[in-house]
Amino acid sequence: MATPILEVRDICKYFGNVIALNGVSMKLHAGEVMCLLGDNGAGKSTLIKILSGVHQPDRGEYLVQGKPVVFNSPRDALDHGIATVYQDLAMIPxxxxxxxxxxxxxxxxxxxxxxxxxxxxxxxxxxxxxxxxxxxxxxxxxxxxxLSGGERQSVAIARAVYFGAKVLILDEPTSALGVKQAGTVLRYIARARAQGVAVIFITHNPHHAYPIGDRFTILKRGQTLGTYTKREISREEMIHLMSGGDELNNLEHELREFANDAIAQQLADAIHEEA
Amino acid sequence: MASIAGQGDRSDERLRRENRLKKLLRRPELGAISGAVLVWFIFAVAAGDRFVSLRGSANFLAVASELGILAVAVSLLMIGGEFDLSIGSMIGACGMIVAILSVQMGWNIWAAICAALIAALIVGAINGLLVIRTRLPSFIITLGTLFIIRGLTIGITRLVTGRTQVGGVKEAFGYDSASQVFASVFSILDPASARGLSANFPISIVWWLLITAVATYVLLRTRPGNWIFGIGGDATSARNVGVPVSRMKIILFMLTAAAAWLVAMIQVLSVGSADTLRGESREFYAIIAVVIGGNLLTGGYGSAIGAAFGALIFGMVQQGIVFTGIDSDWFLVFMGAMLIIAVLVNNYIRKLASEAR
Incomplete structure (x- = not known):
């Protein structure tokens, strides 16, 4: 298999006595969408801040195209082709x-x-x-x-792709958006992938993640519960892993709604055509 | 239609012609420019020839220019999201540095002027560093340095000279060439004057126009200008896309300090003496001019031209009230009311500009 465009090995990050990340590993290849899933407090934000150069890991390795890197600022990450689009900080109104x-x-x-x-x-x-x-x-x-929220996210994504992003980190790009706008943004993620960009898509919404993702990494309490390809994991299993099973019953209801969701269906079709 | 089609792919059928008017409305300086025209007409009627004449114009332009130099620098900083209240004290301090070094120590006045500039730049850099390191509001930091600098100026001046005023700058080495640069006057015979008096336009007007032009060019047409809007609009997102936020803010604080230095040089060289209290409350006058000029108090929006026109309004009101014969005590009332009205008008204009279309 080709060298991953981005890889982290056993990343740990501490804030005082708080262990934010405790040995997280994952790999990302060009032209794929990796969904980073996890509940609040799972360490998603800390991990992407490390990937984008805002924080430095306390332990572990960070490799870009197989070479170890140390980023001191977001500018360093940008220079390596790693661009981050933040949910609320994407644009200046x-x-x-x-x-x-x-x-x-x-x-x-x-x-x-x-x-x-x-x-x-x-x-x-x-x-x-x-x-x-x-x-x-x-x-x-x-x-x-x-502009509307979805248009703003799209401008930010277009900007990152234009400036030669090889890895696009999207921090909850759909969480503040309505169903239709979220669909718009998911479509641009698919377009970016078609251009050969590797995408890390952070979300806690499995309904947005499953149709677009090629692989799914699930974070829980600062650790990875594993990375799965779409073939290896069903939507139900994914939700089960994310929520720990307790809330599964509640989610099942949402799940049924999802089956009727026309936009999601449309997206799934679009992805199918591309593949 | 042919002309529209001729513009090729640049035009869009969804853009209506009215947008030109809206585009104009969207300019932050529009309020200040129309306000300046209005104020001019009010005093042209109320004060007549004394205001409209060349002599009257030279009078209010002189006041406006000194404030305008400060206001333009402050507007850049305010667009960048910060305040500098220390400039008032900085004026007093820079003037005193020049007077003490050139009169008491016998320095060449150019050396004293350079020393004052270096001192101003250092204080500006300290302001900027403190704001960035402590993450306190710049309002608090520079309010502190406002008092510190004023106190140091009074204390050191009294220690060295035993007084709070130092005169005799006009006898210092190199005064003639320095006054050419900072304090020369263009005299034009005023045709309206029955006694054949001439109108004196100070060179500070040239400095004011020059600085406004450069600041406008930098803001609208250069990368640092784009960064200033960005760091004032949202410093975190600007940093995330690679804008050197800290460096830009420190430079902006150094610029306001340098503007205070320039005003101090203009004053000390035209009057020939320095006073420890000089420049008092100029920091607030500058902020008023900048806000009247359509600059957003919270940063990210505004223009240097607007600030220059805000200063013009300020100068016209201050001198116009004198010409009308009204007690000049009312000037402060007028300016305070003007500030509040300007903010209301600007908020309304900005709402028009940023509402969804």
Whole structure:
């Protein structure tokens, strides 16, 4: 099998006397969607903060394309092609779409004192990239605050893909969204995967995870309960592992609703076609 | 239709023509510009020739320019999400550094000016570092340094000179060339003056316009400008996409300190003396001008042009009230009311701008 694009081995992270992560291992390959599942407090956020360079692990190895790395800042992770899209911190509402899109990596023309933003090409690139993701934006200069939550997430995903992300970490991109908007975002995740991007999709919603995921890593109380391919695990087993079985009865009800969920069905079909 | 089609793929059939008007409304400085026009007309009617004449204009522009230099720097910092209250004391401190070094110690005035600039930049950097390291609101940190700097200025000046005022700067080495740069005056014969008096436009107006132009260019057309909006809008997301948030904030604090230094140089070289109390409450005047200029108090939104026009409004009101013959005590009432109205108007405009379309 090819070298994983990203791998962690026995990662541990402590905050004072709190053990946030206690020996987490996982692998991620290009062109696949890895769903990171777990209940609140399972350590999902800590793990992605380590992956994206916000925190440094106290123990364990972090390998990118087979080589050990140490990230001191999110910038280091970005330079290795690992981009993170945060649920609520993805965009700055009062700034225009184009300015948000290029924040931190603005295109410039001229040099020295005359180095200035290349506004025209920034607008054109934003328009083109969003069109590739299937969003036709009206005006790249409109403030991001005027976009819907799903559109904002999509702009953030498009931005990460445009800037050469090889690994895209999505922190609960669908949790604050309605059913239809969540469907939109899941569709862009599928598109990003089709472009060869490896995606880590963090969620505590198995209904969003199962249709899109290729592999599922389940975290519980700072440890991995294992990684499963879609073939190895059924949705029911996955939910069982996540919740520990206690809440299974309650979830069954939701599950039945899910069977009737047209959007999810549509997605499953779309994924089937791609495969 | 042909002209629209001619624009090619840049145009979109879903964009209506009204959007041009909305685009204009979306500019943060619109309120300040229209407010400035309104205030000008009010005083043109109320005070007549004394306000409208070249002499009157030179008068309020001089006031506006000194405040405008501060306001533009403060607007950059405020867009970046921080406050600097220490600039008022910084003006007093920089003026005193120049006066003591050039008069008491006999330094060449250019050396004293450079020393004052270095001191200002160091204080600005300390403000920025404290804000970043302690994570306290910059309002608190710079309120503290406001008092510390004022106290140090008074204390050290009294220790060294035994007084709180130091004069004789005009006799210092190098005064002539320095006053050319900071305190020269363009005199134009005022045709409206019956006695043949001329209107004196101080060079601070040129500094004001220059700084406004540079700040506007930086904000709208350079990468650091984009970063300023980003760190003020949301520092964490800006950091997450690789913006050097801490470095930018420290630079912005150094810029406001440098603006205070420039105002101090203009004052000390045109008056020829320094006073430990100079610059008092300028920090609040600057914030008022910046907010009237359409800058959002919580950062992430605003413009340097707006701040410059806010300062213009301030200057027109302050001098216009004198020209109308109304007791100038009322000036503070007017400015306070203006501040509140400006915030209300700006909130309304911003709501128009950011509502879903």
């Amino acid at each position: 009062l700034m225009s779409i184009a300015r948000n899109f290029f924040l931190g990596s603005e295109p410039t023309v001229g040099r020295g004192l005359f180095k200035r933003l290349d506004i025209a090409s920034a607008k054109q690139i934003v328009r083109d990239e969003m069109a590739k993701m299937g969003i036709d934006i009206r005006d790249p200069e409109q403030p991001v605050g005027t």
